[in-house]
Amino acid sequence: MTKRDEFFDSDEFSGSGEERRTRELLATLRRDVSAPSELRSAVMREISSARPPVWARAVSWWIQPHPVQVRPAFAGLALAAVIAVVALLPRTERPVVGTAGTDAVGVVTRFVLVAPEASSVTVTGDFASWNQQGIELQDLRGTGIWTTDVSLPPGVYQYTFIVDGTEWRTDPTAVSQVDDGFGRANSVVIVSPEGAA
């Protein structure tokens, strides 16, 4: 057995780049699947009475469509879809936090964190003088999607979320994560004139 075969057969292979790539690729197919209520009743009917002929059973699904509810799972591309939804929500009715001490025209920049388990989320960073409290995010109708809009002069900023007042969490949707020099990572947001990324 060559060294290559030994590697592929070993448990270390499960941490390799190809394994990770496979995981990421297949994750794009992930969905939340919900069976229609009719499935349970069909099963119970069948086991409670004499078994109908196979052809009859098959036909019932084909001629009476009972749609399977397929929703994107909160992972990978589907997460990007969630963020895209929130990013497209109208901004006018939401309070916008301004940043002090600047003359430049601000661009409204939305921060989003999906954290269903959290009871509070704030964001802090360059634009907030790394204030410990940070700027509060609001939970969107109890969905666990936390957002806030901040008016920022165009530029590049480092920031991080603070979950439940104690946990420093980077933004998985940020354009970049950088080493903060202190052993942690900061997320990066690029605020362009007329828009943000």
Added chain:
Amino acid sequence: MTEAPDATLVAKVLAGDIQVFGHLVERYQDQMLAYVIYMGFSETEALDVVQESLVRAFRHLKRCGDPNRFDGWLFKIVSNVSKTHATRAARRRTEPLESYGSTIEATQVRPDEAAEASWAREQVRRALDSVPHDQREALVLMYLQDLSVSEICEVTGASASAVKMRLKRGREALRQELEPLFEEVPEP
């Protein structure tokens, strides 16, 4: 009752309380449906496969060796049933990929994002469909249903080394299928 462990429910059904089987159905139907859909079946076929599997599980419940491992045993059944349906399904795969949630995503995602995202998904789906059944099953169970190698052994009846070999071959097959689509742009 709905929080009772599988073994308790299985015992009640075997003792004659048929209606209790409905709780087991509700507990596992979503997961089973997901497995069958990930394996490449259309929604309609998937419902058929899952119904047949559940009925079969009921009829052979006495054969479930360890009621505490009911889920592994149930998945073994759906694995077998879907394998026998596989040939029929492969030939009928002309359905568009709307079954993968694009109804919801199409209305919410920006047009350019939806195009790229669904194109990428389509490529991965096609590649996965072209992988041989046993390898595809191993990939689905591990990467989409988050089973461990030993759990996959239980469902498929294969040994650990066989499962690892299927995973390895499945990954290679996926890579071979997807790589030609992403050729590097040549330097002038």
Added chain:
Amino acid sequence: MRSRLALGVVLGLLVPHVAGAQSAELLSRADAETLARVTPLLQAAARDSLPLRALESKVLEGVTKGVPADRIGNVVSGLADEFRAARAALRDQLPDAALRDGEIVAVATAARQGVGVEVSRSLWASRAGDGSLEVPVTVLGELVRRGVPVARAAEVMAHVVGTSVPLPVAAQIPGKIDGAVGAGASPGTALASALRALNIPNPPNRPQGKGRRPGG
């Protein structure tokens, strides 16, 4: 208390042009040890016209994160050196350009990501107007960080600034690359795919990609 006041006076003198907002914050939030450690660094930085706000922000960040004074000092010192080098290299070839703080920071950050200063500097030559190059240089760094060869990334960004592609559009390139790479594309192909998706024309004299076009 008296040493704190003295430092405060020094800091106040350092940055007369800023309304003192951030420096005042530094004074009120940093402990004496941290202030003692960073004040000489900030003084030197002010003298060398380095991005002071960025350095002060790093101090505040360290204070909030509970970092010991020495480490804050080391990090800020290193950062100042990076800014110094970036500024010097830019000045060398662009003696008349008005260098913005954000641009110097972006060049230093890109250097960390593998983009040599002379490469970042080439964007000044390509620039159509005189808008800030902070965002284009940052995007350049992000492309290289994702595996796009430096020369190719520089070519694309030179084209972006030269033809005045809107910055909000250019800033989306890295995210689009991530989407394509996530589906298995190589960085070069992902870049081509990202440019197509954003309707940014490929720079001239480049052949169009052979990869399949997404969408449809």
